[in-house]
Amino acid sequence: MKKAILPLFFLAIAGFAANAQKVYATKNGQIKFNASSPIEKIEAVNNQVDSKFVDKTGQIVFSALIKSFKFENQLMEDHFNENYLESSKIPKAEFRGFISNIASVDFTKDGKYPVTVEGTLNLHGVQQKVSTSGSLEIVGGKPMIVGVFKVKIKDYGITGLYIGDKIASEAEISVNCKYE
Amino acid sequence: MKRKIVVGALTLIGFLAAGVWYYVFVYSKTHHRNVADEQGLIVPAGQIVKDYETDEARANKKYLNKAVEIEGFILKKDKDQAGNTTITLRSGDPMANIFCTLKPGEANKLHGTQMVIKGICTGYLSDVVLNEAVVLKSE
Numbered sequence: 001m002k003k004a005i006l007p008l009f010f011l012a013i014a015g016f017a018a019n020a021q022k023v024y025a026t027k028n029g030q031i032k033f034n035a036s037s038p039i040e041k042i043e044a045v046n047n048q049v050d051s052k053f054v055d056k057t058g059q060i061v062f063s064a065l066i067k068s069f070k071f072e073n074q075l076m077e078d079h080f081n082e083n084y085l086e087s088s089k090i091p092k093a094e095f096r097g098f099i100s101n102i103a104s105v106d107f108t109k110d111g112k113y114p115v116t117v118e119g120t121l122n123l124h125g126v127q128q129k130v131s132t133s134g135s136l137e138i139v140g141g142k143p144m145i146v147g148v149f150k151v152k153i154k155d156y157g158i159t160g161l162y163i164g165d166k167i168a169s170e171a172e173i174s175v176n177c178k179y180e
Numbered sequence: 181m182k183r184k185i186v187v188g189a190l191t192l193i194g195f196l197a198a199g200v201w202y203y204v205f206v207y208s209k210t211h212h213r214n215v216a217d218e219q220g221l222i223v224p225a226g227q228i229v230k231d232y233e234t235d236e237a238r239a240n241k242k243y244l245n246k247a248v249e250i251e252g253f254i255l256k257k258d259k260d261q262a263g264n265t266t267i268t269l270r271s272g273d274p275m276a277n278i279f280c281t282l283k284p285g286e287a288n289k290l291h292g293t294q295m296v297i298k299g300i301c302t303g304y305l306s307d308v309v310l311n312e313a314v315v316l317k318s319e
Contacts, residue, residue, distance in 0.1 A: 027279055027306060028260035047260040048281060050305040067245055067302035068311055075208035081245075091240055091303040178261060 021056035022107075024143055029177030031064055035153070037168045042076060044069040051177045053145075058102030060117065060145075062095040062175065084160045085124055093123045095130065105136055105143075112137045117147060126156045134175070144178045213300070215283075216314050220249030220298040225278055229271035232304040243301040248310065250278060251296045251317075265290075268307065269297070279307035282315065289315040 029049035035042045048068040053060035066087035071077035081087040097119015099105075105113045118131040134147025150170045160167070221243070228250065231239040252269035255277060260266050265287035269278040280299050299313025 028258065028266055028281075030261045045262070047262045047264060048279070048302070048305075048309055048311065063305045065303040065305065065309055067300070068309065070311075073205075073208045074212045075204055088240075088244060091244060092305075176261065 021054050023052055023054055024179035025052045026050070026177050026179050029062070029175070031062070031176075032174040033069055033171060034174070035168045035171040037166055040166045042071075042167055044071045044077070044080065046070070049175075049177060051145075051179070053099065053179070055102070055105075055107055058099035060095075060097055060099055060119070062177070064093050065091055066093060067091060079160075084158050090125045093121070095119055095121045097130070099136070105138070107138060107141075107143065110138045110140065115145070115147075121151065123151065124156045124158050128155050142179060144176070146174075146176050148172060148174045213312075215247045215298055215300055215312050218247040218298075220247045222249045225250050225252035225269050226272045228301075228308050229273050229276050229278065232308050233273070233276060236304055240303065243308075244303055246301055247298055248301050249296060249298045249316065250310075252278065252294075254290075254293050254295060257290070267297075269295075271308075276304075277307045278310065279305075280310040280313040282313050286313065286315050290318050292319040294319055 027050050028047055029051045031046045031049050033044045033046070046064050046068045048065065050063045051061060066085045067081060069077070069080065071080065097117055100116045100118055102115070105115070113136045114133060115136045116131070116133050119129075120127050121130045128151075130149060130151070132147050132149035134145060137144045137146070150172055152170050153167070154169065223243075228239070228243060228248065231242065250269060252271070254267055255270045256268040258266045258268075260281060264284065265282045267280050267282065267290070269280065271277045280297055282297075282299075295318040296316040297310070297313045298316055299310030302309045302311050
């Protein structure tokens with residue numbers, strides 16, 4: 001009788017492991033912001049991006065603090081925070097959504113998989129739907145997500161003196177996150 | 181006489197324009213905010229995390245964009261994707277700690293597990309986040 005139970009027990013564990021979903025996370029992901037115009041280079045990088053995703057459902061979240069964006073020029077950084085994104089009032093930006101084709105990614109096999117991410121970006125306190133394509137790369141069993149998308153600055157209620165002149169009307173957001 | 185005034189005014193405008201240009205494009209690139217020169221707000225590791233968990237908006241008023249000085253025990257040391265050293269200080273709360281990115285060169289000052297660091301508080305995600313931190317004491 002005991003002998004019959006043991007294999008069942010192992011089978012149950014194996015079944016549980018196969019169904020278990022894994023949450024991949026990072027606290028030091030990278031997001032670059034680029035709103036350069038022909039007149040002015042406006043670039044910033046944030047290396048403190050918090051992100052999590054679930055391998056089975058494709059559910060994904062990115063959170064970034066506006067004050068963690070660093071510019072080469074301090075004055076530009078101050079203007080970005082005070083005049084444009086008003087980071088004292090709205091300190092955070094967040095994206096919540098899904099990797100819609102997560103099923104096509106084989107997490108056990110190293111390689112680069114094209115992915116589509118859809119969801120809602122909350123920037124400057126304004127929510128907008130965002131959809132973009134990027135890649136999910138598995139290196140040594142660890143995933144890395146890379147993607148670039150554009151946001152129209154006006155869509156997020158960001159107004160300022162120089163928009164459309166010194167600052168591009170569309171900003172490019174590049175995401176690069178390595179997960180554990 | 182009139183000509184002198186005009187020349188004088190033009191020279192003054194020229195100097196002012198040069199000054200503005202220098203401030204915007206040269207000085208602001210080479211002179212960054214340095215937390216080491218600022219008086220830090222001293223707060224225990226557990227307290228800042230508790231303040232953020234209780235009322236984030238209120239905690240932001242108190243800490244956001246300010247230099248804060250925290251004493252605590254190191255939980256984890258890591259590197260971010262740009263190669264900066266990051267450390268996590270224990271708050272005593274299992275849900276949230278203090279995540280700090282150190283300024284370049286500061287990692288050499290890390291010796292023991294207990295330390296005092298000073299950094300600019302940029303807000304609260306999974307942890308309370310500090311940026312551009314310097315190590316004041318480590319043993």
